[in-house]
Amino acid sequence: MSYFKKDKRAYLLLADGSVYQGYHFGCEGTTIGEIVFTTGMTGYQEVLTDPSYCGQIVMQTYPLIGNYGINNSDMESSKSWVNGYIVREWCEAPSNFREAGTIDAFLKSQGKVGIWDVDTRQLTRKIRRQGTMNGAITTEDVFAHKDALLEKIRSYKIVNPVPKVSVSKLGWFYERENRANHVALMDFGYKHNILEKLLQFGCNVTVMPWNSTMEDIRELNPDGIMLSNGPGDPTDNIQVIDNIKRFIDYGKPIFGICLGHQLMALANGAKTEKMPFGHRGLNQPVKDLTQDRVYITSQNHGYAVVNNTVDPSVGQITHINMNDGTCEGIAYPDIHAFTVQFHPEASAGPNDTRYLFEKFTDLMERGQEGCL
Known part of the structure; x- marks a missing residue:
């Protein structure tokens, strides 16, 4: 167990000036980011490699992390995007038939600073009361440089993360034999499981850079367009929102x-807002209003579409979060498009929400005559 490795102190400094002492794992050094928490009991490798966490220091609320190690199959992208990692305890002797290394070794290989033996329960309560805040993990003497580090922490902001996580070249093509539909997957920081689900549902997929234009889409001539997950404040993506308006006019299912x-909501005149501490975990209850049925979903977001800004003549709210009533899905019948806030590819159900991919493929097969 990890208590044998209490060999070097590490410190977590929050923007409010509070200091948490723990021990370091992963790399040594100092890292700054927006501190968020995720409640999943499993899936820590997916968390570490999810591009949506770009610029953030992630805390796991589940007390023991790393017990099944790191493997070569559960990567959601090619690398880790978190700025830092906070856990109560990590396991130095994982046991799993797929295990290819420890979480400590993985963090070191990715150049990520981590801290453990922190009271994550107390820290979670603080974030729930005060809201998401910036902070820093450091293996240096935090008290000797506290004021200077606090200044950096308080001025930190996640700036333009989408271009950082997106592919840079046009048209990464994934093809399998006898595919019926061709999807343009707009990469705002897509998770590999989204690509895998599209392939499983009979699609060829071309991964497109975040700033792909209508001309790029027209040249590709796909059967449908997928708008992926990604990091940051959606309102910062002015160019993308403008492009989506043109995608809508193109008339293909989205x-x-x-x-x-x-982004789709913003392109249709709705507004978004930052949530106090977001939804991050594997057990968020979401109600599909069209089915009068509740699903357990996987989520990772700090912003939400404001319900009363959705124009009912343009979009219809189809899903709501059962905990706080926030918007979790919108259908746009006149433009053959629909969106969800949660991650249907993440199999929290485990396969309950696969019907959304079925709906998308059905729309593509029926073309513009399809309806939601």
Whole structure:
């Protein structure tokens, strides 16, 4: 167990000036980010490699992390995007038939600073009361440089993360034999499981950079467009929102997930707002209003579409979060599009929300005559 490794102190300094002492794992050094918490009991490797966490220091509320190690199959992208990692305890002797290393070794390989033996329960309560805040993890003497570090922490902001996480080249093509539909996957920080689900549902997929234009889409001539998840404030993506308006005019079916859901709403005149501490975990209850049924969903977002700003003549709210009533899905019948805030590819149900991918493929197969 990790208590044998209490060999070097690390410190967590929050923007309010409070200091949490723990021990370091991963790399040594100092890192600054927006501190968020996720409640999943499993899936820590997916968290570490989810591009939506770009610029953030992630805390796991579940007390033991790393017990099944790191493997080569559960990567949601090619690298880790978190700025830092906070856990109560990590396991130095994982046991799993797929295990290829420890979480400590993985953090070191990715150049990420971590801290453990922190009271994550107390820290979670603070964030729930005061809201998400910036902070820093450091293996240096925090008390000797506290004021200077606090100044950096308080001025920190996640700036333009989408271009950082997106592919840079046009048209990464994934093809399998006898595919019926071709999807343009707009990469705002897509998770690999989204691509895998599209392939499983009989699609060829071309991954497009975040700033792909209508001309790029027209040249590709896909059967449908997928707007992926991604990091940051959706309102910062002015160019993307403008491009989505043109995608809408193109008339092909559109399916948006997470950030894609927010961007689609903004393109249709709705507004978004930052949540106090967001939804991050594997057990968020969401009600599908069209089915009068509740699903357990996987989520990772700090912004939400403001319910009363959705024009009912343009979009219809189809899903709501059962905990706080926030918007979790919108259908746009006149433009053959729909979006969800949660992650249907993440299999929290485990397969309950696969019907959304079925709906998307059905729309593509029926073309512009399809209806939601």
